[in-house]
Amino acid sequence: MTAASTTDLAPDAKIDTHKARQARIYGIVLIGLAVLVAAVFGYGSEGNATFGLSRPRDPWVIPNLVVPAASFNYIAAAVLAFLGVRQFMRGGSRWSTVSIAVGFALATAAFLVWATAGKSFSLTGMLSATVVAAVPIALGGLAGVLSERVAVVNIAIEGMLLAGAFTGALMGSLLGGWAGVLFAVLVGGLFGFILAALVVTYRMDQIIAGVVITLFVTGVTSYVSSQVFSEYRFLNNAPVFRAWKIPFLGDIPVIGPVLFNQNLFVYGALILVSVATYYLFHTRYGLRARSVGEHPRAADTLGINVYRTRYINVTLAGMVAGFGGAWFTLGSVGRFDENMTGGLGYIGLAAMIFGRWHPFGALMAALIFGFADSLQQKLAIVRTPIPSEFLAMAPYLATIVVVAGFVGRSRPPAADGKPYVKE
Amino acid sequence: MDVELRGITKRFGPVTANDNVNLTIRAGEVLGLLGENGAGKSTMMNILSGLYSPDEGEILIDGKRVDFEGPGDGIAAGIGMVHQHFMLVPVFTVAENVILGVEPTGMFDYLDLATARKQVRDINEKYGLQVNPDALIEDLPVGIQQRVEILKVLFRSAEVLILDEPTAVLTPQEVEDFFGIVKSLRDAGKAIVFITHKLHEILEISDRINVLRGGRITGEGDPKSMTENQLAEMMVGRPVSFDVDKGPFKPGETLLDVKNLMVLNENDETAVENVSFHVRSGEVVGIAGVQGNGQSELIEALTGLAHAAGGKIDFLGRDITNVSVRERHRMGMAHVPEDRHKSGMISNFTIYENMVLNTYYEDRFSSGPAIKWPDVLKTAAQYAVDFDVRTPSVYLKAGNLSGGNQQKMVVARELERETKLVIASQPTRGLDVGSIEYIHSRLMGARDEGDGVIIVSSELDEIMALSDRVLVMYDGKIVAEFDATAGPLDKNAIGLAMAGVTA
Ligand SMILES: Nc1ncnc2c1ncn2[C@@H]1O[C@H](COP(=O)(O)OP(=O)(O)OP(=O)(O)O)[C@@H](O)[C@H]1O
């Protein structure tokens, strides 16, 4: 039916479309942001905010970005108000989603300008930290994508990350960094396999199985690190993978340090995300895996082995999570601490959902969370009026906003979470 | 390729679904398979295709014994099945669904979708299927989805095609096209097994008919010499009446009054446009129309499952436009939904649980927060007997009932209480003649007791047999109204209105 047929109605017939309702909500949010930006960030800023883009020793130095704080924020507020009012005037257009995304980006920029007003702040440094912070989240999200695409809900990612971190530290200390990574991947895969066995073969509830694995790993690693590592410190003293600068590309201003001067785990995450995308969407086995997640009975009638497909993909997911876990130790501090993953596995799951069960989507979502994380760390250094405890909430707050605001619109694999029983 | 089933027996717990069945399928021939709901037709075909393994008996292909470990083996042996409930991945394209399991690939396991598309087009051309290989399944009407199922089977170069109730969800026009396809397949030398409950179809298309009852082959028929009545009797074991008994037409006060109703679908498009009508007590209003012309959305708005974007619904003199579903139930509205799997029952619940889904909170079934299970069980067992739901016990999962018995269960739940208005969508889809006769008589019973009845059906014959008044929906609007009490209905005129031709 076309738009034309809706216009020739009786004039008193009022039609309340879903899109119009959504547009109104977006409008309210945008106008709320405009008020916040004007009243707090605009009114409260003085002087210029200086953003550093390169360091003095870089081959090509580009000048700092200097922004007059108050004017910038008033302009941002005006744009936000315009976008919000526009939602009310001509709601339901296809620009709704773009508007809300632009709105949030603007509000974040205004916040940053307000916090740096009168000071200077390294933007490149923060972006580089964003990418680093996004790595475990992206890998956790990718592990989630791989297993939920075959309809196995993977709450165990947190545990798999922790297992990878622990194994990486232990084996890294004993046999060197590369062996640490290798064993972290193997142990992650082992837990993936155990999860598959529990939920596919023994049809245990998927949530419970995941929680059990996470609890088990948390318990064992905490015990060993407090009882054994504290005695024998050489077991928990692994080498750290340093950044490898890619020749030439690494010298490009801003982009170079952010993308091409990072360590194994950043490159690994980018490669894995690309490979997983190719696998899921452009290969035969990817097509089969997705069919198992959407309609396992249909896959079965075509002779695809549903159980084996689930085993393989969930094990692969575990290996990816194990690699992501090694980042915590071999990629940053070289040492294992109790519970050092701090719930990033769950944030990875949120990234998977926000990223619509697509590897690149999960990576993008992870970058948003990573941004919130690095923002709070850097701002804690710059000294802002906001207590650092509140800033530390930023990544989790971002998770809640993103999941609550957008999840309704993405669709999980149809059979997600359901066991498959053969006749 | 000829196939022979010898002495096949299959049991599900206490149920013997197939009992020593012998069956021969020949190349270049359409074998019609007929039988009541639960007779074991689908089970037998699932065995033939390798999805189930038989408890006893053997399958012979061209005289040689074969053993299938799984459906993959059936496909490899050239046996393809189009299932009663489609086996398509809704978010995949046609081409992806067709190649799944036998994908053409290039280097690095690269999915060669270009070749796949071309192969799909080739088969399209050969058998006149006309399906766009790039369309997403969820966007396609069921008639086309069916063709995708056939494409899938042909793509695997099947020589034997099993079609399990392929016409249950098709419109009359689609059925005609479909028969054209079946004939071209037969002429190409394929062996075809065709299962249906529609007797005129089986007489039209089959070369040979086998009748199944209670898991056994009980008869063989020649479509050239047999009549529908003879077939029905062979199938049910007693004479079946195709006429509906109904009392004299005595309409009472208006129960339901719909004014200028507007309903939007998920994409915010107008699905129901300015619809107004009323239903009186003691009256059957039939809503005819080709599927997808707004009937589903209209019923959803009446029963409270969809939001009315405009207009007003009055029921028993009260404005119920924004009243909750439960309140509508309480006021005496009964709803037999069109898709029982989606909104009529919970497959994983037992029969007795399903029987009280709409009444469990009433005093007769619960006291405080506790449900009185003994009372529920007793009542459910009684309903099952009253409505002829064939099952060894009400403890069985509803999903394990055969399609017809699931429908009887839903109808029992909806009608076995104080009702004022019965809304039934496609109430006899997929049912055998005996069950149809039974459900029709229950719906007419409700009418004769003074209920208002709305029946939505894409079967014109059903609408004509039951209705006192017929409304025809086309493109979201009511385009014609016919009065059956004034004289016999004009089938042609209704058919034309359904096609959107206004007089
Ligand atoms: N998976 C199962 N578990 C238990 N019982 C089953 C199962 N599948 C089928 N049955 C039972 O086997 C019998 C035969 O069912 P089947 O589906 O083969 O009937 P049908 O002839 O295809 O009926 P319909 O015309 O309604 O589709 C029924 O009594 C049904 O309840």
Ligand SMILES: [Mg+2]
């Ligand atoms: Mg069947």
